[in-house]
Amino acid sequence: MCGIIGFTGKKEAQDILLDGLASLEYRGYDSAGISYFKDTGKISIRKTVGKVADLRAICDDENNSTCGIGHTRWATHGGVTNANAHPHKSGKVSLIHNGIIENYHELVETYDLKDQLISETDTEVAAALFNKLYDGNPEAAIQKAVKLFRGSFAFCILFKDQPGTIYAVRNVSPMVATYCEDGSFIASDLTAFIAYSKRYFIVPEYHILTLTEKGIVLKDLEGKEVTPEYLEVSWDVTAAQKEGYPHYMLKEIHEQPAALTRTIAPRIKDQLPDFSEDNIPDSLFEHCTDITIVACGTAMYAGTVGRTFIQSTLHLPVTVSIASEFRYEEPVITENSMVIVVSQSGETIDTLEALRLAKKYTKKTLAIVNVKGSTIARESNYVLYTHAGPEIAVASTKAYTVQIASFYLLACKLGLVLGRIDEKSAREFIGMLQKTPDSIETILKQAESVEHLTKRMIHAQDAFFIGRGLDYTLSMEGALKLKEISYIHAEAYAAGELKHGTIALISEGVPVIAVATQKHVYSKVISNIREVKARGAYVILLSKDEKITDKSICNVHIRLPETPDAFTIFDSVVIFQLIAYYASIGKGFNPDQPRNLAKSVTVE
Ligand code: G6P
Numbered sequence: 361m362c363g364i365i366g367f368t369g370k371k372e373a374q375d376i377l378l379d380g381l382a383s384l385e386y387r388g389y390d391s392a393g394i395s396y397f398k399d400t401g402k403i404s405i406r407k408t409v410g411k412v413a414d415l416r417a418i419c420d421d422e423n424n425s426t427c428g429i430g431h432t433r434w435a436t437h438g439g440v441t442n443a444n445a446h447p448h449k450s451g452k453v454s455l456i457h458n459g460i461i462e463n464y465h466e467l468v469e470t471y472d473l474k475d476q477l478i479s480e481t482d483t484e485v486a487a488a489l490f491n492k493l494y495d496g497n498p499e500a501a502i503q504k505a506v507k508l509f510r511g512s513f514a515f516c517i518l519f520k521d522q523p524g525t526i527y528a529v530r531n532v533s534p535m536v537a538t539y540c541e542d543g544s545f546i547a548s549d550l551t552a553f554i555a556y557s558k559r560y561f562i563v564p565e566y567h568i569l570t571l572t573e574k575g576i577v578l579k580d581l582e583g584k585e586v587t588p589e590y591l592e593v594s595w596d597v598t599a600a601q602k603e604g605y606p607h608y609m610l611k612e613i614h615e616q617p618a619a620l621t622r623t624i625a626p627r628i629k630d631q632l633p634d635f636s637e638d639n640i641p642d643s644l645f646e647h648c649t650d651i652t653i654v655a656c657g658t659a660m661y662a663g664t665v666g667r668t669f670i671q672s673t674l675h676l677p678v679t680v681s682i683a684s685e686f687r688y689e690e691p692v693i694t695e696n697s698m699v700i701v702v703s704q705s706g707e708t709i710d711t712l713e714a715l716r717l718a719k720k721y722t723k724k725t726l727a728i729v730n731v732k733g734s735t736i737a738r739e740s741n742y743v744l745y746t747h748a749g750p751e752i753a754v755a756s757t758k759a760y761t762v763q764i765a766s767f768y769l770l771a772c773k774l775g776l777v778l779g780r781i782d783e784k785s786a787r788e789f790i791g792m793l794q795k796t797p798d799s800i801e802t803i804l805k806q807a808e809s810v811e812h813l814t815k816r817m818i819h820a821q822d823a824f825f826i827g828r829g830l831d832y833t834l835s836m837e838g839a840l841k842l843k844e845i846s847y848i849h850a851e852a853y854a855a856g857e858l859k860h861g862t863i864a865l866i867s868e869g870v871p872v873i874a875v876a877t878q879k880h881v882y883s884k885v886i887s888n889i890r891e892v893k894a895r896g897a898y899v900i901l902l903s904k905d906e907k908i909t910d911k912s913i914c915n916v917h918i919r920l921p922e923t924p925d926a927f928t929i930f931d932s933v934v935i936f937q938l939i940a941y942y943a944s945i946g947k948g949f950n951p952d953q954p955r956n957l958a959k960s961v962t963v964e
Contacts, residue, residue, distance in 0.1 A: 362458035363387035368427035369543010377430035380552035386959040388434025391445035396428030407445040431456035438480030451491035452520040457483040459512035459533040535563040544571035561588035609753035617797035622747035633773040645777035655702035658756040661837040666767030683710035693721035704759035706734020814942040827875035838936035846943035855888035868896035877928040
């Protein structure tokens with residue numbers, strides 16, 4: 361949801377801002393803009409509808425400013441127009457914003473700002489308010505203004521008579537900063553300045569930052585100076601680059617074996633799950649009566665796999681809630697309920713608010729999060745970090761598989777603590793989990809054949825994914841992947857449910873991607889597949905069978921490796937990801953930046 365960056369230092373700012381924005385583009389790509397101090401002390405703005413590449417094309421090659429701010433927008437208030445693009449300007453103030461100022465209408469009325477507005481955005485109202493409250497003391501203006509805002513915000517602000525200085529403040533919306541030998545940086549996330557520093561600190565909420573060439577001063581709203589707490593990441597700039605792949609998505613699909621190994625290996629001791637390095641005690645699992653999993657999007661679908669697996673192996677009640685619904689459906693949680701929130705970014709606002717609500721009922725909250733130090737990770741009682749590395753493509757791939765691996769590790773631990781599985785079976789289970797990276801490597805070698813079969817799909821209007829049990833939960837992610845990046849309408853159905861209505865939509869040539877890997881329901885799924893095949897569907901079947909030549913079952917058979925039933929989902933999902941990826945590029949789209957979507961959704 362909007363990417364922001366600011367730099368002031370010894371180097372020319374423009375390329376730093378544009379490159380930083382390019383790496384933040386996954387947060388939104390409706391429009392982009394920068395503003396910077398010119399030698400004359402004036403503030404200049406360049407902005408345009410479109411992507412960062414469009415902005416780069418209208419930027420001044422001769423711009424030697426060393427202080428500026430940049431923004432890439434995911435539109436919320438007001439359409440995708442130049443006037444609504446950031447940075448916004450009002451009097452002496454130019455600013456960029458990520459978040460939503462909920463009471464902006466009220467502020468316009470109370471502070472009589474109407475005549476100063478040319479856009480439809482809440483952000484311009486904030487700029488006008490900062491300008492109105494500014495009497496030469498930026499900190500005083502910010503202190504007053506932030507007490508008036510209701511909502512979420514991360515602001516970077518330039519005041520015309522404070523050249524070389526960037527001010528920043530945030531509530532909820534994420535922002536990280538660093539000072540290094542090149543100067544001071546601030547951004548929505550670390551990928552924007554990782555090329556300059558692996559050290560960074562998370563900007564605390566309701567603190568004012570003053571960034572200059574000489575350093576960063578952090579103060580609370582009473583004006584008391586606070587020492588920033590620096591962290592360091594283990595990955596570097598190459599992890600956030602395409603490294604020869606045409607798209608981030610393809611690169612991230614191929615990174616799954618390594619991401620799984622990084623996530624699984626540190627949690628295994630003596631072939632049993634061990635979370636001591638994560639500071640997750642066994643007491644978290646003791647007396648657990650039920651589990652509620654809460655998340656959005658792909659993370660929620662990973663939760664659905666977690667639910668089906670935990671419930672069927674441990675016989676423990678597990679529910680999955682969409683985070684934006686959870687808060688309004690009177691959740692039934694007691695002190696012995698465990699609530700697991702799942703989020704790649706750790707910043708999704710609905711998931712965060714769900715966590716906050718869950719904490720009112722139970723201390724057993726655990727977050728499965730990829731981004732270190734993110735808000736959800738900080739606020740949850742316990743955190744299990746996935747180690748997928750930075751995920752840039754909007755459509756999540758490697759984050760999903762490591763989330764499922766995390767659920768499997770947790771399920772194994774929970775089963776041991778509750779006495780529902782014995783050590784021998786736990787060791788066997790862990791052994792199988794350790795083999796998933798190799799199995800995915802085998803699948804990745806078939807990528808070209810998947811590309812070939814999508815040629816048949818790209819003309820389709822609709823597609824269906826069907827399966828039973830774990831295969832059904834996985835199908836939901838398969839359908840989501842396909843529709844979000846290829847814009848082919850796709851739906852997932854429990855294979856046995858089709859005949860209760862949806863089979864009416866199956867006609868000649870409609871692609872049905874069927875998965876039949878679960879032995880206990882295998883023959884039933886095959887019967888369901890025959891039902892759609894008989895009605896003209898073009899069936900692509902994923903199964904562990906050696907060969908299927910029966911044309912009344914499928915048109916194309918993809919053979920999966922002979923892995924135990926609970927683990928074939930890791931292989932199947934990689935096929936789904938590749939189908940979606942190749943369908944998207946086959947239709948001429950950019951799979952990394954699907955229309956209207958953003959990777960990190962920080963609005964409710
Ligand atoms: C957005 C993204 C999805 C993602 C979801 C949850 O909708 O487009 O790819 O799955 O947010 O994000 P999170 O960071 O909480 O996992």
